[in-house]
Amino acid sequence: MANTKQKSKKTTKKVSDEKQKASSKTATLSKQVGSSDEKRTYPALPYIIGLFALFIVLTFFVPETGFLGAYISKTLLGLFGAGYYYFPFLLILIAIFWKRDIAKGAIRSKIVLALTNFVFLLIVLNTLSAEDPSAYGFALYKFGQELNGAGFIGGQIGALFVNMLGELPTVLLSFLTIFITTVFMFGSTPKATIRAIIKFFREIDFGVEADEDNNNNNEEKEENLTIQPVKKVKPPAFITSDEKNPIQQRFELPDEDDTHKEKSFTQTAERDIVGLKEINREMPWDEPVSDNKQAIHTEHNRKADFHEEAKNINVPILDSSEKLLLDDLSDKAPYIFPPMSLLAQSESDGLTLSENDIQRTSQKLVDTLASFGVQTRVLSTSCGPTVTRYELQPESGVRVKSISNLADDISLHLAATSVRIESIPGKAAVGIEIPNRSVSTVRLHDLLDTNVCKENKSKLFVSLGMDVAGNAVYLDIAKMPHLLIAGATGMGKSVCINSLIISLLYRATPDEVKLILIDPKRVELSDYNGIPHLLVPVINEPKKAAGTLNWACIEMEKRY
Known part of the structure; x- marks a missing residue:
């Protein structure tokens, strides 16, 4: 009995697994079929619709179009009445939209707008031309063939609106809907279209007034021989x-x-x-x-x-x-360079750690490594504004990896937030960078008021900051064809850009250096509006920024 139960369980599991596989296969097949249907654009369909529309137009002017032409014209007249003459243009619009917008996925909305436009046009025709706009029934089909009203479809819908709203509100609502759908069909907005119409009529009025003024002036000149x-x-x-x-x-x-x-x-x-x-x-x-x-x-x-x-x-x-x-x-007044007194000076000598603190940390670092069996000695130290680098020389046979693996233990023993360990290129030593307990602010005044900065003749020689060792870092933009400043939030990108701009203001006149500043965030560079070095005001609009960058690229290609 137990064996039969186990076998039955196994068979039921197999059947359920097979059902799941079959259902998954059918789902994938349906998805593939659906995706293939969505990808179909039917490229021949707009041409077929266009030929059918041209055939209907042909029935307007050539009565001898055979039985098919007569049947189509009578049927369309019965359905749409006077709207029969607008129907082929509706088909041509649908064909154009299908050809142009099927790849964008906007064909459904365009067809809905075109049909809505046509329906409200039928409502207007029925309200204005039918003998009884509020009449219902199949008699509207015959009236449509006699061009009395808008046929069966237009008459039924028009009668519904007329009975609900009245004739005048129906006409006004229909004209408004026709205007809105026409505007949206061609990718515009009602507000922009109204502005364009007002501008057009204003230009016509101004042109007429200008012509009248010119004619009056000419007549006065002819009379007075001016x-x-x-x-x-x-x-x-x-x-x-x-x-x-x-x-x-x-x-x-x-x-x-x-x-x-x-x-x-x-x-x-x-x-x-x-x-x-x-x-x-x-x-x-x-x-x-x-x-x-x-x-x-x-x-x-x-x-x-x-x-x-x-x-x-x-x-x-x-x-x-x-x-x-x-x-x-x-003639312009000569450019007066801003005085150095505008920039704040650092109060200390730049060192955030005293000699005793550095020696104490060095000894503690050596003892920590010795406790893990790594014997080292300190060669030198470099104290910077944010970190202090200790150069340690390990004994022969000690691998750098054995020291770098102890980074977490070193930061724990020294109570540091993080420790960076790297080998120093060109030296038989390992550098261990430990963050300072208090970070000192690097003042731009201290960087610009140095002999290195004053003796350099380049107008694009700018101050960048201080390195790990506390030495001033400068760069010459003329030697750098391109410069990318990147980093995470709070890493000092904006401070770096401000340092570059202020360094240029202290070294070059507006005739020597021109700046184009783009600030889409409207936060960082707006304070520089009004300085004489700007070629254009600070750009905040993305469209203007794209045009400005395009001009800058063309100018760069001309020069280089």
Whole structure:
């Protein structure tokens, strides 16, 4: 009995295992079939839809399309009524969307938008053209063939909306839905489309107003035979006479009491001269024309007699004190380097450990290694701002691995957070780096105010910091074609970048070094806005950053 029970259990287990395998196989097969269906794009389908749409368009103009054409046209007229003429364009849109968006996976949404657009167009046609927009029934099919309403489908849906909302709200809702679906179908938004339409009509209005102004000015010139200058004279001078000409009327002169107010010609000059804020000068309008020496040739209007000799009209020349010298405006004050007093100085000599502490730790380190059977002696020590390195020389026959394996034990005996053990290249010694109990701050003042930094002639010689031994570290950016600063959070990347920028500000003038700063986080580099070394303001937008980097790459390829 026991044997039969065991056999039955084994057979049931085998059957269950086989069922699980079969179910897993069917699941995998269904997944494969589903994935293959999703991957199918049916490339011939948009062409078939397009040909069918062209055939429907052909039935509009050619009545002799056979039995098939007549049947299709009557059926579509009965279903859609006047919307029958829009139906082929709907099919063409679906074919285009299928061809363009099937790979992106957006074809379903585009088809839904197109069908929604078509349905609400049918609702509008039924509401505006049907004799009774609220009527239901199969009679709508016959009405649609007579182009009365929007056929059976449009009439049924339109009657539903008309009975619920009324005719006017139905039409307004339909137009709004048609507008929104059309905008979304072509990848835009209603807000952007409305802005584009407003901008378009504004440009048309401004163009019409400008044309009217030009026509009015031309008519006035034809009536008054206005004198126009043939060539421009720089700096600009103004023609004067007893009576005001159109130029005087356009640029109204201020009174003597209002010479410090803003004027129309002042604003024009401000747009032409960068950085000029105010122009106040006296224009010699009352000076007689005949007393001036310089003249410009003038001619009458085109409708005047062209054979008449042009009159010479003298133009006043401004005094040298009244001329606008662009060279003087472009002269810049010399760059004054920031004083070293702006940078904080370190209060101590840079050593965070005293000699007694270093000797005590050295002896403790030797004793700890000796307790594990490793005999060493201390050759030298280097105290840095964050760690102190002890150079130990082990006895002959001692492997470095035997010392590095004791890192956890050494940190435990010395009460240190961590210990780094590495062999020193070029020396028969092992370096053990132990973190200092108190970390000293490295001041940029101490790095810049050194003979090494002052004697170097490179404008791109910058201070980087201090190494493990407490020695200042410098680098010349000119010798480094590319530089990548990376690290985890809190490792000092931002401090390093700030050190590089401030070092450049203390060594180079804006004419010698230009900077492009990109700060997408809007945190680190915003304080540098306004310094004269910036080629452009600090860039925070990712799109602008991409364009700026592209320009920098092109500039680099031009130079190198």
